[in-house]
Amino acid sequence: MNATSIMLRQPVAEQVPSRGRVAMVSLIGAESAIFTIFVVAYIFYIGKSLSGPAPQDVLKAPVLYSICLLSSSVTIHFAGKALRQGKAAVFSRWWFATITLGAIFLFGTAREWQRLIYHEGLTISTNLFGTTYFSLVGLHAFHVIVGLLCLTLVLIFAVLGHVEPKHEYQVELLSLYWHFVDTVWVVVFTVVYIVGR
Amino acid sequence: MSTNSTTWSAAAGEPRAIVDLIHEWVTTVDHKRLGLLYIAYALVFLIVGGIEATVLRLQLIRPHNNLVSPQVFNRMFTMHGTTMIFFVVMPMLFGFANYLIPLMIGARDMAFPRLNAFSFWVTAFGGLLLYFSLVGANGLYGAGNAPDVGWFAYAPLTSQTFSLGHSTDFWILALLVSGFGSIGTAINILATILCMRCPGMSLGKMPLFAWLYLVTAALVVLAISPLTAAQIMLLVDRYLGGHFFDTQAGGSAVIWMHFFWIFGHPEVYVLVLPAFAFASEIIPVFSRKPIFGYSVMVAATVAIGFISMSVWAHHMFTVGMGAGANTFFVLSTMAIAVPTGIKIFNWLATMWGGKIEFKTPMLFCVGFLFQFLIAGLTGIMLSCAPFDWQLGNSYFVVAHFHYVIVGGILFTTFAAMYYWFPKMTGRMYSERLGQLHFWLFLIGFHLTFDFMHIPGLLGMPRRIYTYEPGRGWDSWNLIVTVGVFFQAAAILVLFVNLLWSYSRGAHAGGDPWDAWTLEWSVPSPPPTYNFASIPTIRSRRPLWDLKHLDDPDWMYEGTR
Numbered sequence: 001m002n003a004t005s006i007m008l009r010q011p012v013a014e015q016v017p018s019r020g021r022v023a024m025v026s027l028i029g030a031e032s033a034i035f036t037i038f039v040v041a042y043i044f045y046i047g048k049s050l051s052g053p054a055p056q057d058v059l060k061a062p063v064l065y066s067i068c069l070l071s072s073s074v075t076i077h078f079a080g081k082a083l084r085q086g087k088a089a090v091f092s093r094w095w096f097a098t099i100t101l102g103a104i105f106l107f108g109t110a111r112e113w114q115r116l117i118y119h120e121g122l123t124i125s126t127n128l129f130g131t132t133y134f135s136l137v138g139l140h141a142f143h144v145i146v147g148l149l150c151l152t153l154v155l156i157f158a159v160l161g162h163v164e165p166k167h168e169y170q171v172e173l174l175s176l177y178w179h180f181v182d183t184v185w186v187v188v189f190t191v192v193y194i195v196g197r
Numbered sequence: 198m199s200t201n202s203t204t205w206s207a208a209a210g211e212p213r214a215i216v217d218l219i220h221e222w223v224t225t226v227d228h229k230r231l232g233l234l235y236i237a238y239a240l241v242f243l244i245v246g247g248i249e250a251t252v253l254r255l256q257l258i259r260p261h262n263n264l265v266s267p268q269v270f271n272r273m274f275t276m277h278g279t280t281m282i283f284f285v286v287m288p289m290l291f292g293f294a295n296y297l298i299p300l301m302i303g304a305r306d307m308a309f310p311r312l313n314a315f316s317f318w319v320t321a322f323g324g325l326l327l328y329f330s331l332v333g334a335n336g337l338y339g340a341g342n343a344p345d346v347g348w349f350a351y352a353p354l355t356s357q358t359f360s361l362g363h364s365t366d367f368w369i370l371a372l373l374v375s376g377f378g379s380i381g382t383a384i385n386i387l388a389t390i391l392c393m394r395c396p397g398m399s400l401g402k403m404p405l406f407a408w409l410y411l412v413t414a415a416l417v418v419l420a421i422s423p424l425t426a427a428q429i430m431l432l433v434d435r436y437l438g439g440h441f442f443d444t445q446a447g448g449s450a451v452i453w454m455h456f457f458w459i460f461g462h463p464e465v466y467v468l469v470l471p472a473f474a475f476a477s478e479i480i481p482v483f484s485r486k487p488i489f490g491y492s493v494m495v496a497a498t499v500a501i502g503f504i505s506m507s508v509w510a511h512h513m514f515t516v517g518m519g520a521g522a523n524t525f526f527v528l529s530t531m532a533i534a535v536p537t538g539i540k541i542f543n544w545l546a547t548m549w550g551g552k553i554e555f556k557t558p559m560l561f562c563v564g565f566l567f568q569f570l571i572a573g574l575t576g577i578m579l580s581c582a583p584f585d586w587q588l589g590n591s592y593f594v595v596a597h598f599h600y601v602i603v604g605g606i607l608f609t610t611f612a613a614m615y616y617w618f619p620k621m622t623g624r625m626y627s628e629r630l631g632q633l634h635f636w637l638f639l640i641g642f643h644l645t646f647d648f649m650h651i652p653g654l655l656g657m658p659r660r661i662y663t664y665e666p667g668r669g670w671d672s673w674n675l676i677v678t679v680g681v682f683f684q685a686a687a688i689l690v691l692f693v694n695l696l697w698s699y700s701r702g703a704h705a706g707g708d709p710w711d712a713w714t715l716e717w718s719v720p721s722p723p724p725t726y727n728f729a730s731i732p733t734i735r736s737r738r739p740l741w742d743l744k745h746l747d748d749p750d751w752m753y754e755g756t757r
Contacts, residue, residue, distance in 0.1 A: 019308040019392040026384040026418050033422035034429075037456055041430065041441060050447045125438030128447050135433055135441075 024173045028180045031143070035184055038139055039191055042132045046196045049127040058120040059133075061193040065108030066185065069144075072101035073182045076175045086165045092158045098178070099151050102144060109141050133192065140188050143181050150174055226310035227725055231317050232296025233621065236614075238321055239289035240692075242280050245328075247688060249277040251681055254645075258678040260666040270662035271345035272364075276327070278348030279368065282464070283375055284324040286602065289610055290471035291320075291382050294410050296621065298386060300716035300723060301404050303395025303732045308388035316381035323375030330367035344368035347660065349457050350431075352442040352450035357435055366435065373428045376421045383417035386410055395715075397734040401495075402754075404714045404737065405488060408495050409474035412502040413467055419506065420463035427456035451516060458509035466505040469601065470498065472609040473540060476562050479609075479616050480544050482712045483559035484551030487738060487750070490543045497536035497543075504533040514582045515589035523582045530580035537573060541566060557631030561612035564639055568604030572597060575650070590660075593653025599646050611638070611691070618695070619709045623721040624702030630694040634687050641683025648676045713738035 046055075079094035113134075116122040124134040154174065157163050163171070222230060252273050256264045265273065295313065299306055307313050330343050344364045346354045355365050390411045394403065431453075433439035440446035442453045481488045488494060511530045514523060544566055553559065575597040579585050588594060611634070618626045652670040664670055708717040718740055719727060736742055736750035 016392045016394065019388040022388040022391050023309065023384050026387050029415075030380050030384070030418045030422045033419050034426040037423045037426035037459075038430075041452065041456075044449070044452060045447070048447045124433065125440070128440050131433065131439040131441055131448075135430065135439070139429075 018169065020169065020173050021176070024176050028177070031180065032184075035139065035187070038132075038136045039187060042136050042191055042196065045128045045132050049129045051127050053120055053122050053126070053129070055129055055133070055192075055197050058116060058122055059193060059197055060112075061189070061197075062108050062112060065105045066189055068101045068108070069105040069185055070182055072098045072105075073179050075101060076178050080168065080171055080175055083163070083165055083168050083171055088158070088161070088163060091163065092155070095151065095155055095158060099148060099155060102148050102151065102178075106141065106144055106148065109137065109144075136188060137192065140181070140184055143184070147178050147181050151178070224314075226306075226314045228295045228299050228307045228310065228313060229621075229723060229725075229727075231313050232292045232294075234317055235288045235292030235295060235320075238317075238324070239285050239292060242284040242288070242324060243688070246277055246280040246285055247685065249273045249280065251685065253277060254678040254681045256662060257664075257674050259675065260664050260671055262663055265662070267662040268342075268345065271347075271660075272343040274660055275344045275347055275368070279327060279344070279372070280324075281602070282348065282468070283372060284320075284327070286468050286606060286610075287375070287379060288320060290413070290468065291316075291379070293471065293475070293613055293617070294382070294386055294413075297617065297716060298389055298407060298410060299393065300620075300719065300727055301714050302390065302393060302398055302407055303715050303728060303734065304389065304393035305727050305731075307385050308393055309385050312381050313385050316378040316385065318378075319381070320375045320378030323371045323373075323378065326367055326374060327371035330364050330371075334362050334364035334367055349454075349461060352453040353444060355431060355435070355453075356443060360435075366432075369428050369431055369435075373425060373432075376425045376428070379417055379421050380425075383414040383421070386414035387418070390414075395731050395734060401492070402734065402737050405477035405491065405494055405498075406474045406714070409470045409477065409498055412498050413470040413474075416463050416467045416470070416502055416505065420460050420467060423456055424460035427453065427460070430456075451513075454513050454516060455510065458512045461512060462509040463505045465598075465601065466501055468606050470501070472565070472606040473498070475609040475613040475616070476544060476565060478714065479558045479562050479612050480547050482616075482710050483554045483556060483562070484548045485554075486547055486551040487713075487741075488543070489546035489549075490539075491737065493539060494543055497539045500536040501533060504529060504536070508533055511580055511585070514585040527580055527582050531577060534573060534577055534580075541570060541573075556615075557626070557628060557635055558612040558616035560632065560635045561608045561615070564635070565605055565608040565612070568600055568608065568642070572600035572605055575600065588653060590658055591653040592649050592657045592659055595659045596646050596649035596653055599649070603642060603646065608638075608642075611635075614691075614695075616710070617716075618698065619705030620716055620721045620723070622699050622702070623705055624698050624700075625705045625709060626698040626702060627694050630690055630697070634690040634694065637683050637690060638687035641680045641685075641687055644680025644683060645677050646680075648673050648680070652677075708740070711744075713740045715739055718743075 075094050075097040079091050079098060082088075082090035082094055122130045122133075124130050151174065154163065154171065222234065225231065225234075252265060253270065256262050256270055295307065298304075327344075334342050334344075342362065342364050344350075344367060346360060346365055346368065350365070350368065353359060390403070390407050400408075430439070430441040434441050434443060440448045442448050442450055444450055477488060477494065508526060508530045510518060510522060510526045514526070518526075544562075555563075575593070579588065579594065579597060615626055615631055618624070652673045655669050655673075657664065657668075657670050664674075705721050707720050709721075710717070715732060715734070716723070718732065732739065734742075736754050738750045742749035742751060
């Protein structure tokens with residue numbers, strides 16, 4: 001049987017989304033579900049710790065570091081735009097700025113954790129606040145690390161001159177993920193440093 | 198049509214080094230081979246899980262029985278539940294999805310072949326981890342033991358205090374790892390269905406099979422992830438001294454129940470929607486009529502997908518959630534019966550006035566329709582919170598969900614195995630053995646699960662390893678166990694049929710059922726590349742159009 005003969009008249013052309021974009025959006029859906037459960041657990045356990053330290057005593061909102069992370073969403077957008085216009089050097093510069101801002105944020109998380117663990121005596125096993133705080137913020141930091149590793153890989157390719165306008169598609173998928181990581185931080189920041197304090 | 202030497206039938210024809218053959222299967226990224234690997238893997242675990250069920254039933258055949266110790270009984274029901282859900286039904290449904298979706302939508306492979314292979318091997322590794330607990334759970338110095346916390350592993354039981362050794366850790370890791378595999382496959386299915394359809398196949402012209410798997414995959418993405426999150430929390434509790442589910446530090450055992458069932462109830466629909474997919478393909482072909490109410494079927498599927506996300510706490514009526522939550526979950530649970538009922542009516546309407554051929558796949562589908570109706574009715578009974586307070590955690594509940602999973606899902610899975618066996622192997626199965634399998638399994642199923650409702654109504658709780666004589670439970674338990682032997686015999690007949698037909702069955706040809714979807718337009722088994730040239734279609738039944746050039750479907754579909 002000849003499969004081509006199934007064509008009986010000209011079909012209507014249909015616009016289909018790119019598979020990479022569908023996959024990345026689905027992955028973001030799955031990740032959102034994971035974060036939702038951790039956020040729900042955090043909110044549920046606010047004020048339920050039986051012993052100190054309490055969030056209002058030890059937490060300081062990392063405003064500057066948060067601004068760094070959120071502005072990295074802007075720089076990655078400009079990086080993608082530069083690549084679409086074929087300006088490889090401009091792309092590398094914006095891309096490097098994104099990685100730097102992400103790394104500064106991660107450094108901020110590390111500083112905060114060091115202070116909490118060594119000076120405030122709060123660890124993941126101290127009380128419910130410690131358990132939920134380190135899990136939620138740690139889960140986000142883990143996603144930042146994964147993102148930074150991917151971004152750095154692209155930067156290495158860019159420095160070696162392998163990133164061209166035709167790679168705009170891959171770069172766009174990666175920035176989709178990076179935007180997601182930033183958006184999650186808005187939720188985590190609100191829950192941990194505003195609602196929970 | 199000549200086939201490339203890498204198709205597996207050609208490979209079986211010529212003498213090959215066994216190492217080469219194994220290497221080919223292990224490194225394959227072909228969706229058809231991965232589909233068969235999934236199905237073979239599920240069949241192996243079906244036997245393992247079946248043996249565990251048999252041990253449970255033999256222990257309960259009479260009061261004060263001493264076949265196994267209470268400890269072994271606990272491990273058996275935990276392993277039986279976990280194995281059957283995560284390592285039988287899930288791989289089985291992913292196997293059929295892998296094999297059939299690209300063929301049905303006119304694609305050459307899944308969207309991400311290597312992700313596909315990764316997902317399979319990760320899932321397979323999860324199953325091995327679960328069973329490695331038998332030797333590794335005590336940290337390799339003792340005899341070892343398997344997880345014994347029940348398949349939903351309620352909270353205080355899983356803490357370090359009550360679960361010594363590593364058995365619970367193996368359970369957590371097995372589910373975590375196989376969960377990654379499931380999410381990977383689900384993402385793959387979503388991308389394949391949304392992006393890889395052949396020209397002309399708009400969403401409204403896809404086979405219902407693809408529609409049902411689209412919703413299933415979306416549910417997997419949204420439902421398995423909460424389980425992953427909950428398992429990570431449990432690991433934090435067990436290894437890092439966290440307090441998520443530690444009631445002594447202010448943690449909550451009930452929140453584990455919520456997290457588990459937020460996964461657990463959509464999971465039921467993850468398992469049953471593929472069963473609907475099989476029925477929606479098989480019933481029309483053997484009734485010689487197109488599916489009745491295609492668009493309503495799609496709408497009902499999407500509705501089930503949405504509602505299934507909001508019914509989870511009907512597993513928790515006996516916990517005492519308060520009147521508000523109880524009312525919400527009673528109503529949402531009853532609401533989901535509406536789209537499900539629509540589906541049953543549509544299948545009946547498809548059969549109505551059709552020229553029905555009672556071949557083995559159709560027999561299993563008819564069994565499914567009847568049994569799934571009963572399962573739905575006991576589901577409605579249990580959705581009433583006061584009724585559930587009486588019967589929660591009794592054998593009535595066990596009978597209800599086995600009616601869904603065995604009477605509904607397993608029956609259609611058998612139907613699918615017989616229906617697509619000719620496509621996958623190029624050989625016809627033995628109809629006589631198929632019918633024998635059906636009738637033996639039907640008798641065994643009804644002996645076991647019809648009569649299991651009664652001790653439940655009489656107050657027999659689930660998960661007890663033995664019981665006192667003279668409570669009116671004795672003869673019912675005997676009948677329930679007798680049914681197991683019929684089911685085991687039926688499974689034996691199935692395996693004999695599969696193995697015998699694979700080597701000796703009559704050649705099937707490309708389209709043995711005179712069916713209508715694209716997988717039947719290619720040779721059996723399909724060549725590696727599936728389609729020599731990508732087909733273009735104009736209706737939901739492209740092969741009907743091809744066979745009836747004077748009266749094609751597309752002349753009518755647009756007007757409906």
